[in-house]
Amino acid sequence: MSIGVETQTRRVTLEDITNLCLRRGFFFPSGRIYGGLGGFFDYGPLGAEMRRDILNDWWTYFVERREDIVGIYGTIITHPRTWEASGHVESFIDYIVRCSRCNFEYRADHLLEDHGVKVIEPTRENIARLIREHNIRCPKCGGILSEPEAFNLMFTTYVGPKKTRANLAYLRPETAQLIFTNFKNIVFTMRVTLPFGIAQVGKAFRNEISPRNFLFRMREFEQMEIEYFINPKKMNYCPFFEEVKDTEIYILTAEMQEEGIEDARRITAKEALETGIIENEWHTYWIVESLKWLWSIGLKPEHLRAREHVKTELAHYAIQTFDIEYYFPFMGWKEIEGISNRGDFDLRRHQEFSKEELHIVDDGEKIIPYVIEPSFGLERIILALLTESYHKVQNRLILSLHPKVAPYKIGIYPLVTKEPFKGKAREVYRMLGTKYRVFYDEKGSIGRRYARADEIGVPLGITIDGQTLEDNTVTIRFRDTKEQIRVPIERLIEEIDKILNNWL
Numbered sequence: 001m002s003i004g005v006e007t008q009t010r011r012v013t014l015e016d017i018t019n020l021c022l023r024r025g026f027f028f029p030s031g032r033i034y035g036g037l038g039g040f041f042d043y044g045p046l047g048a049e050m051r052r053d054i055l056n057d058w059w060t061y062f063v064e065r066r067e068d069i070v071g072i073y074g075t076i077i078t079h080p081r082t083w084e085a086s087g088h089v090e091s092f093i094d095y096i097v098r099c100s101r102c103n104f105e106y107r108a109d110h111l112l113e114d115h116g117v118k119v120i121e122p123t124r125e126n127i128a129r130l131i132r133e134h135n136i137r138c139p140k141c142g143g144i145l146s147e148p149e150a151f152n153l154m155f156t157t158y159v160g161p162k163k164t165r166a167n168l169a170y171l172r173p174e175t176a177q178l179i180f181t182n183f184k185n186i187v188f189t190m191r192v193t194l195p196f197g198i199a200q201v202g203k204a205f206r207n208e209i210s211p212r213n214f215l216f217r218m219r220e221f222e223q224m225e226i227e228y229f230i231n232p233k234k235m236n237y238c239p240f241f242e243e244v245k246d247t248e249i250y251i252l253t254a255e256m257q258e259e260g261i262e263d264a265r266r267i268t269a270k271e272a273l274e275t276g277i278i279e280n281e282w283h284t285y286w287i288v289e290s291l292k293w294l295w296s297i298g299l300k301p302e303h304l305r306a307r308e309h310v311k312t313e314l315a316h317y318a319i320q321t322f323d324i325e326y327y328f329p330f331m332g333w334k335e336i337e338g339i340s341n342r343g344d345f346d347l348r349r350h351q352e353f354s355k356e357e358l359h360i361v362d363d364g365e366k367i368i369p370y371v372i373e374p375s376f377g378l379e380r381i382i383l384a385l386l387t388e389s390y391h392k393v394q395n396r397l398i399l400s401l402h403p404k405v406a407p408y409k410i411g412i413y414p415l416v417t418k419e420p421f422k423g424k425a426r427e428v429y430r431m432l433g434t435k436y437r438v439f440y441d442e443k444g445s446i447g448r449r450y451a452r453a454d455e456i457g458v459p460l461g462i463t464i465d466g467q468t469l470e471d472n473t474v475t476i477r478f479r480d481t482k483e484q485i486r487v488p489i490e491r492l493i494e495e496i497d498k499i500l501n502n503w504l
């Protein structure tokens with residue numbers, strides 16, 4: 001079945017997406033009745049369903065169907081030593097500049113970027129120099145800007161009634177560290193052997209100086225992370241590499257960026273490994289596996305690339321990092337997932353700070369494993385999915401979401417909104433509702449009902465019409481092609497299963 005859409009896909013703006021989300025109940029600014037709170041968004045009913053489907057699909061793909069990955073679900077408020085060990089207390093900072101006249105504060109590197117100045121090395125000295133050299137003033141009032149000041153992005157709170165330094169705790173800025181602090185618990189309770197992974201999904205909090213671009217830079221968001229532990233001597237022994245070696249991916253290396261090349265190269269995983277672009281088999285495998293999942297939920301391969309961090313961009317813990325970037329027509333290429341080789345940095349640091357031994361035995365040897373970390377941001381993926389699927393066709397909006405992530409899978413419509421059509425439609429609704437997330441709509445003309453469903457990405461519509469009453473058949477309407485087929489009700493579930501399972 002062809003499900004193509006004849007469209008001008010790439011004309012979508014951030015305003016289009018924001019308006020759709022507000023109008024149809026995907027997302028709302030949190031505390032909207034009080035004017036909203038910057039960087040915080042509540043999921044509306046449709047967003048909440050999409051979230052659930054993405055998280056479930058991710059968990060099935062990366063945890064349930066694999067023998068080598070287990071999951072945890074850790075706390076949001078975490079022991080403060082965790083973040084001293086991880087380096088976040090010291091290094092998780094951005095630089096602020098303040099206007100001397102109106103006191104407005106800006107994230108310094110963003111301000112420079114807004115003036116077309118690329119910040120390659122975001123140190124205090126470099127930022128101060130670039131602001132001076134480009135004579136950048138306060139965009140609001142033209143006032144002179146202060147020297148850059150370091151600002152730690154972690155939200156703090158106090159545990160217990162006393163508000164003293166000793167009671168200070170942090171809301172986790174990433175879920176990853178909980179995996180490292182639970183490493184020993186998992187090794188002891190789950191009898192895992194290398195190589196193995198620990199996965200976690202959950203909220204992360206960052207007090208971003210300038211949250212912006214809707215779901216892209218938030219202060220409270222959700223991550224889906226895996227820490228995959230490997231014997232450092234076996235980074236090139238990935239038993240699954242055969243499965244991915246011929247998969248082609250778009251890649252932009254650090255070297256290409258240093259030469260000013262902006263377009264990614266399309267190469268196979270094997271080539272990326274053999275030419276040394278990606279340093280080892282496991283890292284290559286996880287890049288491809290991540291991309292395969294992102295493709296499977298509806299992001300086009302040509303809109304995704306793996307971009308290597310240049311040296312000055314690398315986080316303090318990373319040996320090599322690739323960002324999976326999605327091409328947003330309104331922002332350009334932007335990170336939706338990071339995949340780092342974190343080496344043994346985290347386990348060694350936690351071992352040092354906690355004085356607990358954090359090794360595992362492999363081949364009779366005590367070792368601290370290396371880690372490859374695929375780290376996905378849920379809301380950025382949702383923003384990418386909405387962008388990818390937003391199509392205007394002759395002034396009608398079609399959200400061509402993959403059924404896996406569509407908030408509703410099927411709409412049920414009596415053609416005529418009176419009995420016996422309504423009763424029959426309700427019967428079909430109850431039958432399909434046992435298997436899929438469906439909705440019933442009898443309000444307005446059938447054309448209006450189809451249009452409302454297309455706008456929120458409902459892949460299939462079932463219409464109960466005059467012929468249904470004669471021969472117990474209904475029509476299935478395809479959102480993207482408007483094509484309709486007629487199917488007996490007793491074969492409806494079987495037919496829908498076939499369509500949804502073979503959706504491309």
Ligand code: GAP
Nearest residue numbers: 174176216217218221336337338375376377380
């Ligand atoms: N544990 C590694 C880590 O946290 P990161 O690149 O800082 O790495 C991983 O974050 C992912 O989390 C990003 O690729 C992005 O999708 C998401 N993310 C990070 N900061 C975010 C923010 N302020 N708003 C929304 N998503 C964010």
